[in-house]
Amino acid sequence: MKVAEKFTSINGEGTRAGEIAVFVRFKGCNLRCSYCDTLWANEPECPYNEETPEEILNYVLGTGIHNVTLTGGEPLLQKDIRNLIHLLLQAGLQVEVETNGAVALAAFCEERPVFTMDYKLPSSGCEEHMITENMKLLEKNDTVKFVSGSQEDLLKALELIRTYDLTNRCHVYLSPVFGAIEPMQIVEFMLKHRLNGVRLQIQMHKVIWDPDERGV
Ligand SMILES: C[S@@+](CC[C@H](N)C(=O)[O-])C[C@H]1O[C@@H](n2cnc3c(N)ncnc32)[C@H](O)[C@@H]1O
Numbered sequence: 001m002k003v004a005e006k007f008t009s010i011n012g013e014g015t016r017a018g019e020i021a022v023f024v025r026f027k028g029c030n031l032r033c034s035y036c037d038t039l040w041a042n043e044p045e046c047p048y049n050e051e052t053p054e055e056i057l058n059y060v061l062g063t064g065i066h067n068v069t070l071t072g073g074e075p076l077l078q079k080d081i082r083n084l085i086h087l088l089l090q091a092g093l094q095v096e097v098e099t100n101g102a103v104a105l106a107a108f109c110e111e112r113p114v115f116t117m118d119y120k121l122p123s124s125g126c127e128e129h130m131i132t133e134n135m136k137l138l139e140k141n142d143t144v145k146f147v148s149g150s151q152e153d154l155l156k157a158l159e160l161i162r163t164y165d166l167t168n169r170c171h172v173y174l175s176p177v178f179g180a181i182e183p184m185q186i187v188e189f190m191l192k193h194r195l196n197g198v199r200l201q202i203q204m205h206k207v208i209w210d211p212d213e214r215g216v
Pocket residue numbers: 029035036037038071072073074075098099100101117118145147175176177178203
């Protein structure tokens with residue numbers, strides 16, 4: 001597997017935000033979002049370590065941390081990802097997969113990690129790649145995240161939340177594209193549309209560390 005970086009930190013996003021976690025970031029992505037904060041990991045020349053699922057498991061176990069987040073890049077594009085998810089789950093770890101909404105989740109639903117799935121909104125430039133069937137596969141421990149950078153984005157998120165009854169199926173987060181929209185504008189939108197059951201989330205690690213810092 002192509003590992004761009006591994007590190008321990010607090011999870012800055014998702015339902016386990018604020019808890020310590022170990023991160024494995026894989027190289028390569030099938031999208032190129034306008035706002036991506038880890039584009040470096042998607043570049044062909046990005047250095048990486050070739051590691052087996054067993055090696056990654058051993059690293060995770062060695063940290064003594066029970067939450068593991070697989071991210072990238074797009075982690076579900078790695079050939080051995082199902083095997084890795086299997087090994088991590090069998091070891092009793094809490095496994096979260098950050099995925100971009102452009103990989104069909106059906107193939108990964110048998111032995112389930114927790115999915116934190118983005119729906120890429122218009123300002124990402126990648127909305128055409130969204131597999132909306134994925135929405136129907138999300139369960140109560142999963143999250144759908146709308147990273148929003150404009151009012152147009154927020155209106156699209158609202159439409160999808162209503163169409164797929166998302167607040168009754170899984171966790172729903174609205175998160176600002178860092179630096180593109182004031183979190184206050186998202187709060188105002190949530191209040192205006194009475195978005196009960198939806199949460200605003202700000203990437204905690206960008207508040208704690210320099211927003212461009214890697215490995216945190
Ligand atoms: C770097 S992506 C990797 C996982 C997967 N490719 C995806 O897009 O979900 C991890 C998370 O960071 C979010 N993200 C990336 N750049 C961001 C930015 N500038 N502001 C806020 N969130 C961002 C993504 O939307 C995604 O939820």
